[in-house]
Amino acid sequence: LRKGEVTKEYIIEKAAPLFNRKGFSGASISDLMQATGLKKGGIYNHFSNKDQLAVEAFNYAVNQLNLRYAEAVRGKASATEQLLAVFSIYHDVIDSPPFEGGCPLLNTAVESDDTHILLRERAQLAMDDFLRFLGVLILKGVRRGEFRSDLDVKDMAMFIAASFEGGIMMSKLYGDSRYIQTTTAMMKLYIQQQQK
Amino acid sequence: LRKGEVTKEYIIEKAAPLFNRKGFSGASISDLMQATGLKKGGIYNHFSNKDQLAVEAFNYAVNQLNLRYAEAVRGKASATEQLLAVFSIYHDVIDSPPFEGGCPLLNTAVESDDTHILLRERAQLAMDDFLRFLGVLILKGVRRGEFRSDLDVKDMAMFIAASFEGGIMMSKLYGDSRYIQTTTAMMKLYIQQQQK
Numbered sequence: 001l002r003k004g005e006v007t008k009e010y011i012i013e014k015a016a017p018l019f020n021r022k023g024f025s026g027a028s029i030s031d032l033m034q035a036t037g038l039k040k041g042g043i044y045n046h047f048s049n050k051d052q053l054a055v056e057a058f059n060y061a062v063n064q065l066n067l068r069y070a071e072a073v074r075g076k077a078s079a080t081e082q083l084l085a086v087f088s089i090y091h092d093v094i095d096s097p098p099f100e101g102g103c104p105l106l107n108t109a110v111e112s113d114d115t116h117i118l119l120r121e122r123a124q125l126a127m128d129d130f131l132r133f134l135g136v137l138i139l140k141g142v143r144r145g146e147f148r149s150d151l152d153v154k155d156m157a158m159f160i161a162a163s164f165e166g167g168i169m170m171s172k173l174y175g176d177s178r179y180i181q182t183t184t185a186m187m188k189l190y191i192q193q194q195q196k
Numbered sequence: 197l198r199k200g201e202v203t204k205e206y207i208i209e210k211a212a213p214l215f216n217r218k219g220f221s222g223a224s225i226s227d228l229m230q231a232t233g234l235k236k237g238g239i240y241n242h243f244s245n246k247d248q249l250a251v252e253a254f255n256y257a258v259n260q261l262n263l264r265y266a267e268a269v270r271g272k273a274s275a276t277e278q279l280l281a282v283f284s285i286y287h288d289v290i291d292s293p294p295f296e297g298g299c300p301l302l303n304t305a306v307e308s309d310d311t312h313i314l315l316r317e318r319a320q321l322a323m324d325d326f327l328r329f330l331g332v333l334i335l336k337g338v339r340r341g342e343f344r345s346d347l348d349v350k351d352m353a354m355f356i357a358a359s360f361e362g363g364i365m366m367s368k369l370y371g372d373s374r375y376i377q378t379t380t381a382m383m384k385l386y387i388q389q390q391q392k
Contacts, residue, residue: 021310026221101310106365110306113368114217114297123369158375159359159382162366166358169302169365172309173319179354186355190386 008046016057020101061104062126079141087184094177106165204242212253216297257300258322275337283380302361
């Protein structure tokens with residue numbers, strides 16, 4: 001990496017948690033300057049505008065999470081364990097979040113849906129990836145005879161993702177990790193009901 | 197109502213869908229001026245600041261939804277039907293949303309959790325009410341022997357609310373009501389599994 005690339009990566013790493021906490025609209029230029037310790041020109045040397053920085057920061061945040069998900073499912077014997085391992089990443093979302101500010105997918109989806117086409121498209125692509133990731137885990141469970149063969153893989157992936165994001169929202173709202181933990185416990189029962 | 201009160205109500209009614217679409221940070225003073233057709237002074241005659249207007253607009257939006265929920269469950273015979281009637285309010289969230297911009301509870305929770313104490317407290321109170329509302333429906337179902345008597349009413353209410361809000365988030369993200377409809381279908385199966 002050359003010096004310019006290093007600075008760019010550094011700005012993205014500092015901007016990503018800021019956007020995730022405050023939102024794209026809520027994070028101001030002076031917030032970005034404070035988070036990076038750079039002047040406005042020092043930031044916008046590397047990005048054409050706030051949109052471009054926001055998209056790159058979002059991609060960075062999502063990639064960080066995806067690494068955590070991939071790591072969590074590795075070595076787990078069953079699809080049930082793997083699906084629950086995904087939830088475990090947010091087990092202590094309040095005191096030890098996998099990414100500062102909660103789930104970037106949830107935060108960006110909710111902020112961008114009516115207002116920001118570019119970020120919304122990025123959030124759609126990231127959600128596509130997450131649903132596909134869950135779908136692959138479920139399908140493996142079906143193929144190895146762990147889950148009922150008549151279940152709808154896509155619907156189940158969607159339901160798991162919706163409950164997961166809703167549980168994170170609740171925990172973040174109340175500042176209490178018990179909400180995502182309860183959601184995980186309920187989801188465990190639900191997933192077990194899909195077993196043969 | 198006196199003239200000042202009329203104007204105040206009018207501003208709240210116009211501001212509420214704007215905040216719900218664009219968010220508290222995303223909606224600017226000029227957005228508010230455009231939505232109301234009033235000048236800045238004409239708006240802030242009635243509110244001490246943007247925070248106060250946002251809180252009143254949020255309360256208004258939540259009250260509108262609560263009326264819809266109360267209406268939806270009325271006359272339904274069983275707790276199962278009543279719980280599904282709550283979901284039905286968002287059945288066509290894209291083309292015919294119960295409130296412009298999606299669920300104000302979800303939107304405000306996600307925006308305020310790390311940044312805006314006042315709105316977050318209001319969102320917590322509104323979520324408390326929603327969880328209590330669902331809890332009462334579930335408890336009635338337990339008491340009349342419709343649901344298993346050993347289920348945890350609070351956990352079930354929380355799980356239903358989390359899945360519901362997550363399903364709305366998905367539909368809004370993709371601009372497609374099928375996500376909340378699939379969530380509703382999955383929730384129907386889940387609720388039926390709680391029957392005796």
